[in-house]
Amino acid sequence: MNFLMDTANLDSIRYGVEYFPVIGVTTNPTLITREEVPDPAAHIAAIREIIGPDRQLHVQLTETEEEQMLAEAEAIVALTGKNTYLKVPVSPLGLRVTRALSEQGYGVTETAILSVGQAVLASRAGARYVAPYVSRLDNINGRGADVVAQIAEIFDTFDIGTEILAASFKTVQQIVDVGLAGGQNATVNPDLLRQLVSHPLTDSGIAGFAGDWKRQYGERTLLRFLKK
Numbered sequence: 001m002n003f004l005m006d007t008a009n010l011d012s013i014r015y016g017v018e019y020f021p022v023i024g025v026t027t028n029p030t031l032i033t034r035e036e037v038p039d040p041a042a043h044i045a046a047i048r049e050i051i052g053p054d055r056q057l058h059v060q061l062t063e064t065e066e067e068q069m070l071a072e073a074e075a076i077v078a079l080t081g082k083n084t085y086l087k088v089p090v091s092p093l094g095l096r097v098t099r100a101l102s103e104q105g106y107g108v109t110e111t112a113i114l115s116v117g118q119a120v121l122a123s124r125a126g127a128r129y130v131a132p133y134v135s136r137l138d139n140i141n142g143r144g145a146d147v148v149a150q151i152a153e154i155f156d157t158f159d160i161g162t163e164i165l166a167a168s169f170k171t172v173q174q175i176v177d178v179g180l181a182g183g184q185n186a187t188v189n190p191d192l193l194r195q196l197v198s199h200p201l202t203d204s205g206i207a208g209f210a211g212d213w214k215r216q217y218g219e220r221t222l223l224r225f226l227k228k
């Protein structure tokens with residue numbers, strides 16, 4: 001299971017790539033507007049600069065007419081280079097644009113996926129990733145992880161190469177459930193990523209090791225003995 005960061009905040013992205021094994025960053029129009037930057041294109045370029053050329057950057061189209069969507073996709077990739085994925089919201093037009101972009105060799109992430117049918121259609125249109133929104137389903141008394149499991153089963157049954165990039169997480173348990181359901185990738189906001197690594201028993205365990213060592217050897221670490 002791979003992790004990406006679902007944020008457009010530059011400080012969070014810097015911290016994330018420095019400490020966490022993330023393979024990329026996903027953005028959407030809401031995340032970018034949250035940063036209140038005057039030039040969103042320059043901001044997207046800054047994200048690419050921070051994450052380097054080898055991590056994935058998923059950028060959502062804002063145009064809503066076919067020709068303009070294709071032009072926007074081309075301009076995004078011209079700006080951010082390889083390992084860029086164009087997020088296309090699923091709809092009949094989205095599927096058509098996905099097919100056109102895929103045929104031109106662009107990587108597409110079909111986004112705003114809330115049903116199994118949408119995901120399967122997106123895969124057939126050529127999407128490299130489908131992004132089911134787990135929390136938004138859970139919030140309406142649906143089961144996001146079950147939708148992920150059904151998508152995974154159909155992709156597996158029919159040997160479909162499209163991967164699941166699950167999104168919209170609010171709890172650590174949702175991330176674990178998606179992994180168990182066969183979701184290969186999860187894009188997670190920075191706070192939740194930190195929660196994923198936190199555990200009070202880990203903290204007390206580490207404090208116990210440090211306390212025991214200090215009682216016996218004071219400030220002298222093992223390195224001090226090794227290098228004496």
Ligand code: G3P
Nearest residue numbers: 006027028136167168169
């Ligand atoms: O990037 C799409 C997805 O992560 C949205 O999440 O938290 O707005 O439901 P959220």
